[in-house]
Amino acid sequence: MSLYAPEIGSFSIPVRDQAAAFAGYAAGDLGIAIKIAEQTQFNDDLQSALASRTVIGQALGIIMAQQHCPADRSFEILSRASQNRNMKLGDVATGVVAKVSGSPPSTRHLSLRESPPWLGRHQPCCVAAADLCFRPVRPFRRRSPG
Numbered sequence: 001m002s003l004y005a006p007e008i009g010s011f012s013i014p015v016r017d018q019a020a021a022f023a024g025y026a027a028g029d030l031g032i033a034i035k036i037a038e039q040t041q042f043n044d045d046l047q048s049a050l051a052s053r054t055v056i057g058q059a060l061g062i063i064m065a066q067q068h069c070p071a072d073r074s075f076e077i078l079s080r081a082s083q084n085r086n087m088k089l090g091d092v093a094t095g096v097v098a099k100v101s102g103s104p105p106s107t108r109h110l111s112l113r114e115s116p117p118w119l120g121r122h123q124p125c126c127v128a129a130a131d132l133c134f135r136p137v138r139p140f141r142r143r144s145p146g
Helices: 013-067 071-085 091-100
Strands: 120-129 131-138
Touching: 013 091, 013 120, 091 131
Parallel strands: none
Antiparallel strands: 120 131
């Protein structure tokens, strides 16, 4: 943080101390903001990967049914098509599903819901059908031997 004044020595020691404290808080807040941005990007990447995996699974099932082959063989077929067309595997899978179903595949993104304030301090315990349930957080207690 840079402070400017019209004259040298314009800032008193208490003002400089306050500025230094503010800079420390600002640096901490900036670090938290960066972590939140990184976690948001990571979450978006995971959502995309889950959606792609679902479509790839659907395409593998279609290929297995059409070619009467096991899963590993259908994956080889899909992979080879991806390489030959120079396309991402998920994009090729989307094309397969769209061609068979007549419309592009729909993928539902998971969304986390906030816990109601009356629940107090809780944490997610499981994910089912894009919904979270909560259980109380119990403090860790070391058991005494014997």
